[in-house]
Amino acid sequence: xxxxxxxxxxxxxxxREGPPEALRAALRQGLLAVERRQKRRAAWLVLSxxxxxxxxxxxxLWLLLGQSVLAGAVNALSAFxxxxxxxxxxxxxxxxxxxxxxxxxx
Amino acid sequence: MLLGEFEALLRAHERVLFSFCRHLAQNxxxxxxxxxxxxxxxxxxxxRIDPAQxxxxxxxxxxxxxxxxxxxxxxxxxxxxxxxxAEGRFEELPGGIEPEGAALERALQGRVGELLAAMKEGLRxxxxxxxxxxxxxxxxxxxxxxxxxxxxxxxxxxxxxLREALTKEGWL
Numbered sequence: 001x002x003x004x005x006x007x008x009x010x011x012x013x014x015x016r017e018g019p020p021e022a023l024r025a026a027l028r029q030g031l032l033a034v035e036r037r038q039k040r041r042a043a044w045l046v047l048s049x050x051x052x053x054x055x056x057x058x059x060x061l062w063l064l065l066g067q068s069v070l071a072g073a074v075n076a077l078s079a080f081x082x083x084x085x086x087x088x089x090x091x092x093x094x095x096x097x098x099x100x101x102x103x104x105x106x
Numbered sequence: 107m108l109l110g111e112f113e114a115l116l117r118a119h120e121r122v123l124f125s126f127c128r129h130l131a132q133n134x135x136x137x138x139x140x141x142x143x144x145x146x147x148x149x150x151x152x153x154r155i156d157p158a159q160x161x162x163x164x165x166x167x168x169x170x171x172x173x174x175x176x177x178x179x180x181x182x183x184x185x186x187x188x189x190x191x192a193e194g195r196f197e198e199l200p201g202g203i204e205p206e207g208a209a210l211e212r213a214l215q216g217r218v219g220e221l222l223a224a225m226k227e228g229l230r231x232x233x234x235x236x237x238x239x240x241x242x243x244x245x246x247x248x249x250x251x252x253x254x255x256x257x258x259x260x261x262x263x264x265x266x267x268l269r270e271a272l273t274k275e276g277w278l
Contacts (some may be wrong), residue, residue: 003156003269004278005269005272005278006237008214008215008218008272008277009124009218009233009237009265009268010237011211011215012215012222012237013129013234013237013238013239015125016122016125017121017124017125017128018118018121018124019124019138019141020138023138023141023142026142027141027142027145028113029147030111030145030146031109031113031145031146031149032109032168034146034150035149036148038150049127054184075266081216
């Protein structure tokens with residue numbers, strides 16, 4: 001590195017240039033879009049876990065309260081919410097993990 | 107890390123990152139695309155950025171990974187051909203160069219850019235990482251996911267190729 005070629009290469013790679021203003025502005029828009037998407041995803045995650053939890057509670061109540069026809073219908077809906085909630089939560093988590101692995105950070 | 111924090115982090119490293127992208131892509135349009143993709147990907151995975159660690163290395167690592175994808179895409183779109191000479195070298199020259207020497211230095215740096223552009227990616231990347239600064243062999247090996255010994259031999263081969271060409275042309 002101390003030889004002439006080393007000096008030439010160091011000089012070659014020594015220049016530092018910032019991104020142009022238009023690129024900065026475009027990037028800011030992109031970052032805001034990513035932030036919005038992340039917030040939406042987090043909201044879905046909370047919503048789906050809540051659905052799963054309430055469905056589990058519904059099932060418990062149905063078992064405790066005599067298993068009537070009405071309770072059965074409510075339970076069917078609860079089961080549907082449970083499955084949907086878990087599916088959405090898993091999809092959100094997988095999407096987040098996939099994002100990380102695509103960037104080569106894991 | 108919030109958007110504001112990430113933007114501050116990016117501002118602190120934007121010159122390094124953008125210059126690195128320009129050296130990787132050797133084409134302003136592609137470099138801008140690469141810079142943008144790198145920053146967006148870093149933001150998406152920013153939970154893993156620990157400012158106490160080395161965020162610059164993290165950003166450069168993402169840039170390398172993104173470059174590999176972008177290169178394939180760009181080659182398919184015909185925007186990148188192997189051996190295309192470097193376009194628009196940085197206008198900055200190292201300090202202390204006399205005006206009469208500047209033209210010669212610029213010509214030399216232009217030629218070095220062309221030689222690097224013509225070099226195989228496997229030899230070019232270790233050279234960029236090594237001479238871009240603050241990268242020891244271990245860090246380069248981790249960034250390129252190759253053994254340390256391979257980094258050493260590729261650096262050696264890359265330097266020898268450059269030395270040979272520059273000596274033949276009378277620059278060295």
